[in-house]
Amino acid sequence: MELSDYLRMARRSWITIVACTILGLLVAAAISLSIKPSYTAQTRLFVAIQGSGSVSELQQGNTFSQARVQSYAETATTPAVLQPAIDSLGLQLTPAQLADKITAKTDANTVLISIEAVDPSPVQAAAIAQAVGNSLIAVVENLESPTPGGRSPVKLSVVTPATAPSSPSGPNTRVNLALGLLGGFALGLALTVLRTTLDTKVRGESDVTRLLSAPILGGIVFDAEATKKPLLTQARAQSPRAESFRQIRTNLQFAHVSHASKAVLVTSSLPGEGKTTTATNLAISLAQAGQTVVLVDADLRRPRVDDYLGLERNAGLTTALVGSADVNDLLQHWGEDDLYVLTSGVIPPNPSELLGSAAMKDLITRLEQAFDAVIIDAPPLLPVTDAAVLAQQVGGVVLVVGSSRVKSPDLAKSVAALDMVEADLLGVVVNLLPAKGPDAYSYTYYSNESIPKRPAKTFSSVSRSVDL
Template sequence: MSTATTPPDAPQAALDLADYLNVLRVYWKAIVAFTLLATLAAAGWTVLQPKIYSSDSSGIVVTPGSDNVSLALAGDSLAKAKVKNYESVAKSRLVADRVIQALDLKTTADALLGSTSVKVPLDTAEITVTAQSTDPATAQRVADAWVNGLAAQVEAIETAPSGDAAGQTSAVATPEAGSSTNADTAVRVLPLGKALLPTSPTSPNTKVNLALGALVGLALGVAYALIRRHLDRRIRKAADIEGLFGVPVIGTLPVDRRLDGKSTIVDAGTAAQLHDAGGAMAEALRELRTNLSFLDVDQPPRVIVVTSSMQAEGKSTVTANLAVTMAASGENVVVVDGDLRRPTLMDVFNLVPGVGVTDVLTGTAELVDVLQPWGALPNLSVLGSGRIPPNPSELLGSRAMKNMLTTLAKDAIVLIDAPPLLPVTDAAVLSRAADGAIVVIRTGKTTQEQLDQSLGNLEKVKGRILGAVLNYVPLKGRDAYSYYGTYASAPTPSSAEPEPVDDRTGEDTLDVLEAAHGGRRARI
């Protein structure tokens, strides 16, 4: 049976909304961790930053007023035109030097300019100065002194003789705003009150920093989740197997805590108990048994190899429990331990070890002597591996092995627990002597590359692939195993509640029937 496999390096299909939501569900812990770490980092950075206080002070450019409307409008236009020129004056070192001299600050003009900003609101004659400092009082004083220094500098410029250089104006003694020279000044700057003392820092902004940190962390977490999803090649759902490799999934087995760390029979009771066993695992095994019977109704497989890509994927557990489930339905079943390197079925069924396949193949024992029935189900027998040989592959591929399996298949369905496909070639060799192979895949562990190589190994020897069994399917999540519990049958008459009885006597009831039939008493 050939399979249309997709190369492992083939591009993955584009994600839809459901896929994105599934990525968030799977990696939500990592996303939350990234968000918290980034938020904590932003909080730590905020704590380490010095607190900066800001204070604003304003001045307005005015011209001499007039009772003439035309002159008043012309003065307003002149003030708005001058304020654009004075904005550059307010940002100059000349004003910064005046502030340093007035407040006796221990700083440079360039440093003071770096902590002070000047703005002119659109279509106004106002100039706003914002001073920043680690000390709120200093910020307030600098803002007021800057407006006063600007007023003095503007006055020096406006009163300077024509042709005076800017450097000459800086040497003029600092006049106070509103001095007697104002009468000769066409345009001047008037302060608009005192700056307010800031009570809270404007920087750092704790709320904004924390919000940005959380946003960056969330973005990093989502990016990490998407990258992990793109790089994660593990198989998690049946649709991946059928879509990528064209192999039918004939069974999905849920996680069962009774199988943690060991291979065992889930329900090891009597035949009736095994047949009626409830629970998700028991129902999944019965579904697998049913699907096997419908694989080929004309020539159903009698010898089936159960294998996996790597060890610890649950193939021995699946083999043993599937055999028990098939035997519970009345089938004659023989389980053969075909793992001649690391046999486990003797421990699973708790039978006598040391005798089995190798003894029959080498002619040291007869098949009937080493075939051990399992006590709970008489129609289930187990053939152990026997002594571990030095050449397992040669024995499993021998004609004697083929003849032994043919003999067993005459009266029973034969399930062979084979070694994994990738470490050794034993399972591929066994598949040639069998009617088909079942590949067990462990959810969230087996990768696409491993399954692709395993199926390729079976194809190379012309082995028939019956299907795949998805094992350890989680009981929770988007791709969880769906189990609806026991579908209860209708109650038996003995267990049903009694129907209500008419309070009237039987004779009254017959009278009612007689009236209903036109006075004739019904014959019962």
């Protein structure tokens, strides 16, 4: 995956990332507020060797004290040191419990021992640190004495007495908030990666490009008004929806330029991806460009073209295929342009057999001879075999992919079904794209308000009869 893929992934799940980051921040703040403040007091001891003070003895004493000072620091947390401190302060603690509050450490290359005590009370913390320091002095003197009651060669002295701290040492709210922020952000990223890995829905052009090698003819942004007004003629001439179909029309003409056949099959993987509206509006767009177009409703299971265009359905494709009437008598002219429609006719019990018959092949050939373009609306590829059967008899196939309506395995199966019958996939139309976000389909176009107005030209209307 490239950097752009990760950025698109983050943009798709930015709400999750932000929510997790805020959650981590709130959890860290709650933990910080729930923890009782603690105070840390410190005392420092100096380790010295008692001798005559000659240079040789001082050097030996310094080396000896540096070698022993770490052992003294370790001794500070032993019961031998802590129990006298407990007794002197009257603490209701065991040596093991007090050891959890004590930290003894040495500074590198020095003979200094730092003893720190942590307690909810600043005064108590200072008292504990000082008591442990005094107890360590007595214990070391006793341990280092050569004989009972003898003089110890080592002397520990307090150089920094413990004082009550004025501010708590914990919890460190800033550090906790920073950790919560980073932890929440990391959790959001992890959930995003997991969601992307498990989510197989095809959401935009990038997903289609990643899955298929076929070119993208164009994208159509989801329009809530299109459910009530699906036709291209019901939209403004310079609307984004109209511009989308003009772009698809242009790209399809380039993709189909080397084909002898004029028939184009429009299908999808599953129902609900918008193949019928795409086929209908593509036919309207081609007719608006001055071509003679015939739109054939070959979805013999759930025909919808007649509903969109307000035409008669009972006499149509199936009527011609069974020989009950000639196709010339079944074509219905629609609109002001040279657009003719062959509706589905009565729904038959054997759609696949009819669409794969020789009569269907002859019908497509006759339509290609009479029209500049033949647009065929076929059933989805996965539920039934009708589209795959029909794809063998046309010049090319346009696959409509509904954003978030189809999953990548289903799309792969559809392409495999077309490859199996050696159909020519001209390109993909990505439908129902979001208007905003990482998967939005954007382009620039000129509106009629942005160009100077010129005197309108009058074109003569040419009517032509279709003779098959």
